[in-house]
């Protein structure tokens with residue numbers, strides 16, 4: 261028997277595995293399909309209800325500490341640990357590490373995890389419950405791909421076990437960080453140590469009491485003539501002397517406690533020489549290796565967020581207590597058009613993301629750069645449109661804390677900025693597409709020449725087919 265909140269069709273519940281888009285089905289294993297259905301139930305039945313408990317536990321921790329930052333950020337909601345335990349019982353752990361590159365994960369492809377990530381994106385707690393939350397996912401990939409055995413043992417193992425959390429520190433307040441060649445936190449060698457000085461901000465997860473390791477990008481080789489070889493990535497334990505978290509940044513008014521986004525300074529922070537990842541001057545390689553599949557994860561969670569917005573939208577349209585001008589909102593045609601547009605846009609965006617995931621699976625993130633950039637731009641824009649329509653249908657409630665839509669909007673909006681703003685991806689896509697321009701001009705010209713030759717063979721001369729230059733009354737039967 262179907263459970264009401266699992267209904268996703270007028271006739272009842274169709275499991276997630278049976279709703280996999282046709283185009284992706286041949287690439288999904290039976291095991292992944294079974295797991296997908298478990299993920300769906302876990303999220304709908306356990307995580308979404310637990311989101312309310314999670315928010316209340318953070319609030320109560322804040323109240324107990326008289327609403328200080330330490331209160332909201334000093335707490336670790338116990339409901340998360342209960343969900344983690346449950347997720348492990350269900351076999352839902354570390355699904356994000358793709359099987360063709362890492363032995364440490366749960367053995368799924370990027371496509372298979374992408375399908376699961378959509379459901380995780382419907383809840384605030386689900387990703388962390390399954391140890392699939394950013395920024396740890398990308399950070400674990402860094403350790404798994406580039407870490408030494410020692411680094412893996414010290415940091416990757418506890419991260420894979422969900423015992424600690426981590427942060428990735430690239431962005432700086434004083435420079436335009438979407439161009440990472442600008443990153444200037446200084447990494448200087450002194451004897452057996454690296455010494456770090458500078459500032460970082462938007463360090464997501466740094467507020468979490470369990471965040472023990474920072475992966476930091478800085479400039480170690482300012483004199484290297486190749487500007488892509490000046491930066492390095494280095495590991496810095498969060499409790500190293502000289503580190504100060506000055507404040508936590510808000511996202512459109514939300515503090516994202518207990519993980520948060522830190523503004524941090526480094527004042528003569530010293531770490532041993534073996535803290536460097538991959539090697540001096542190889543920061544760009546590490547950052548690029550980290551961001552590929554991570555962008556797909558964000559995009560798939562955003563698809564889930566859009567589905568959730570549509571669900572709330574439909575619930576409001578059919579609320580018998582709210583009938584503007586005597587009719588359910590669903591009887592007002594304009595709303596159904598908005599529903600239809602949302603359906604089309606979500607389904608189209610999902611296909612693009614799955615296509616990118618398949619492309620990564622069949623090669624690697626580098627072979628799918630175009631597809632990844634496309635979804636990086638397409639999906640957040642789609643999400644904003646769907647959220648906006650749902651929010652509008654709720655009137656005042658839509659922008660308040662009484663629906664999840666306001667928080668989803670804040671989170672969704674940041675996707676147009678994080679991991680490179682839209683413009684950077686658009687510019688890259690536009691540039692690459694434009695490379696065909698000259699070849700296309702030549703081809704079109706050749707086709708025109710061939711058309712004139714063909715006309716001659718049929719005994720004709722080229723004419724304006726619309727006859728727009730005809731003289732009135734002459735030669736036309738019209």
Ligand SMILES: Cc1cc2nc3c(=O)[nH]c(=O)nc-3n(C[C@H](O)[C@H](O)[C@H](O)COP(=O)(O)OP(=O)(O)OC[C@H]3O[C@@H](n4cnc5c(N)ncnc54)[C@H](O)[C@@H]3O)c2cc1C
Pocket residue numbers: 395427428429430431432435436437438439461462463464465511521674677678679680681682683684687
């Ligand atoms: C919620 C959130 C979480 C984040 N988490 C992290 C994190 O964990 N770690 C981390 O290091 N960073 C993080 N960031 C930072 C994020 O990655 C940066 O904000 C982003 O890369 C842009 O850098 P910037 O803010 O310095 O903007 P800038 O580089 O100053 O760019 C400003 C604007 O300029 C425009 N622009 C940039 N390049 C071009 C171009 N080529 N053509 C035309 N216009 C352009 C864009 O509109 C862009 O938004 C996070 C940000 C947010 C909002």
